[in-house]
Amino acid sequence: MVKQTIQIYGRIKPTKKNTTVYSVDNEEQTGAFLEFLVPRDLADGFVNNKRECYKFRFLKVFDQAVEQEEVFENIAKPVADSVLAGYNGTIFAYGQTGSGKTFTITGGAEHYSDRGIIPRTLSYLYERFSQDSSMVYTTHISYLEIYNEMGYDLLDSRHEASRLEDLPKVLIMEDPDQNIHLRNLSLQQSANEEEALNLLFLGDTNRMIAETPMNQASTRSHCIFTMHLCRREPGSATLRRSKLHLVDLAGSDRVSKTGLSGQLLTEAKYINLSLHYLEQVIIALSEKNRSHIPYRNSMLTSVLRDSLGGNCMTTMIATMAVDRRNLDESISTCRFAQRVALIKNEAILNEELDPALLIARLKREIQSLKEELAMLTGEQRDGQLTVEEIQRLEELVKAFLDDPDPDVMLSLGPDMRKIQFCFSLLKMMIMDKQRGGNPNADGKASPTAAEREDSQQSAAEVTKLKEMMTHRDNEISILVKMLKKEKKRAQDAVAQIANTVNGQRTASQDASGLSTMPLLREGSPDSISTGHRGRAIKHMKRVKALSR
Structure with a gap:
């Protein structure tokens, strides 16, 4: 968490005539001082207690000769670095109509060196993206316009072809945690600087601009250019989300001086009313004992709730025209800036799990x-x-x-x-x-996969052949056992017949005579063993055939 007050800077608009009503002192260690000298008007009489000297302190005051590059280096670059680190950031310009707010934020179109804070910040951020290859960055851009207290999407493709009244209004939605969500506001992804600048130019083209006695191209609406940044390390579930608001506020108009009428007068009323509500919020935030902050009074303060006294690192640029006729408005702008400098924000690192x-x-x-x-x-x-x-x-x-x-x-x-x-x-x-x-x-x-396949097939075939040989060996052993049993049975039969024949020969040797000799030859042990030997030979031939 980073606790700091809103940073305030001052910028003087260049004038064609030399004027001695102000002086700038940037040499002080505690900051810069801007002093206005308002000579007394003799028409008010000799007894005149009107204040002549007004002195205000800023972090730095940019005089008339300061270039856009120096403004960016001192104001926008530190905020962009904090956004890259994961903190929310806001830069907004405040001042009178014609004091140079739009030129400071957006820039001029005549010269490349006149680029404002928005295009320079985009270039700087995308350059940092390309240098940091260890992170993955994703960017989305939105462009909101608040015109007559109505929100419009400047990046809507129907903006040019339809009337302003026919376009969908941007509505404010609030969740239970009091976080603001904008409905009907598109988020356009931009992969590079060129796409982001195209979105900026598209929004500026659709913006409400009119000619007033104070400014030939006066912006009649508040515009908030927001860049949503997501930063993640490859393979990590932790990511950091941050957003950068670049706000160009519409300038206040003093109706009695400008003499506006018709539509311009209506626009001036809404602009002054929204700036009045903004000042009320600033005053409430600067007072320590205030428990209620009137954010909901206007759409501008509702959208900038985080930027004013919330989770954001905020910077304000007070633009001033130092012509003699505009001194009162310039002094009023400085007073507003002094109140803004009292507000303290608490910026939190926006880290979460994807x-x-x-x-x-x-x-x-x-x-x-x-x-x-x-x-x-x-x-x-x-x-x-x-x-x-x-x-x-x-x-x-x-x-x-x-x-x-x-x-x-x-x-x-x-x-x-x-x-x-x-x-x-x-x-x-x-x-x-x-x-x-x-x-x-x-x-x-x-070995390749094919060779490993061949080796596996060969091993399978060898295993199969071994199983066949084992089966054949078992069959042969069974047949051998059968042969041994048959041989033993034949021998037993021959021995039994021989014993019977010997007994008969002893009992009736004389009676038998020669007539029994052929019978004995036919049933002799030699003839019986010859029959069994034939069967054994047949069994051996069968075993040999099976083994083949």
């Missing part, structure tokens, strides 16, 4: 927590990565390495296959970089 970036960050955090939970619960995947998944992971790793943001994350999900693959890919990249390039130390290129 809702969009904050939501995106929270979504990433939720996704990360979900992935961590999935890994802790043991939800894993099996199988090999597909070619599409590998290419996608390579793209993610490349984008992760190319992103300059140190807070960027490589989100792979709760899949250890992808995590391990990315680790191996990063390891290969680091090894290639250490070896001085992409080729490996032996001259071979690092």
Whole structure:
């Protein structure tokens, strides 16, 4: 928070005739002094107690020969720097009609050196934007005109084709926090200085200007040129929003002196009334014991609520015409400036979190927590990565390495296959970089996605063949066991038959004779074993066929 009073400066309008009714002293350490000398009028008589000397203090007084560049360097540049830092700023010009307010704020059209505070401030800000590459700046511009206590948008495209009465009015809306919002006032984005200057020229073209006895091109309305600035560091959710009001107030007219009538008289009444309400607000703010500030009396004071006693760093320029006929109005302007200098503002750094970036960050955090939970619960995947998944992971790793943001994350999900693959890919990249390039130390290129796919397919085929061989080995072992069982069964049958034959041979050796020999030859163990051997040979042939 920065607490400071409203900064006041004085500027003297150049005159064609030399005059000795004022003097300027800028050498004082506490500020500059402007002194007016008003000689007594003998027509009032010899006894005349009228004051002759008026002395006012300013931060600095710009005399008639001062150029626009010096005015900008002393007044607008410090306010622009504070706006870049994130504080609100306001510069407004106050003075009599024809005292040089519009020339100071907007500038003249004859020479390039006559540019005012607004175009010079725009040039300075966009130059600073281009120099500071570590920040992202976004600017929007609005241009409000207050004419006869009615607000109009000077950047409305219908301004030239429609009557002023047919244009939509800018309405003041107030939220529960007493913040002012302007309805029907457009915000135009400007990416560079040229677009911003075009918006300024468009608004000046639509502004109400008339010829009066005091000024050939008198502005008949209050105009507020506002630049909304948003500053953010890339990747950060914190941003700073600030606004800069550049206000050109309409000049006060003394009707008895100017002799206005008709529409000009109506305009003068509204101008003087709004300036009167502005002075009431200034007086109320300068008094410490006042609890109520009449901001709502006029639209001008409602819009400038923050600038007057609020969250803003405000600067006022008091413009004065030092002709003898305008001395009273110049002294009145200086008195108003002295009251303004008593007002103290409390400027706060406008820093906040970007809702969009904050939501995106929270979504990433939720996704990360979900992935961590999935890994802790043991939800894993099996199988090999597909070619599409590998290419996608390579793209993610490349984008992760190319992103300059140190807070960027490589989100792979709760899949250890992808995590391990990315680790191996990063390891290969680091090894290639250490070896001085992409080729490996032996001259071979690092494996591509196609080569990795071929190796994966070969590994799958080898695995499949191993499974087939294991299956065949199991079949062969089963057949061998079957053969052993058949062989054992055949041997048991031969032994049983041999025992039976031997018993019969002992009991009836003589009775059998030679007639039993053929039978014994047919049922002999040699013939039985020969039959079983044939079946075993058939089983072996089947095993060989299956193994092929």
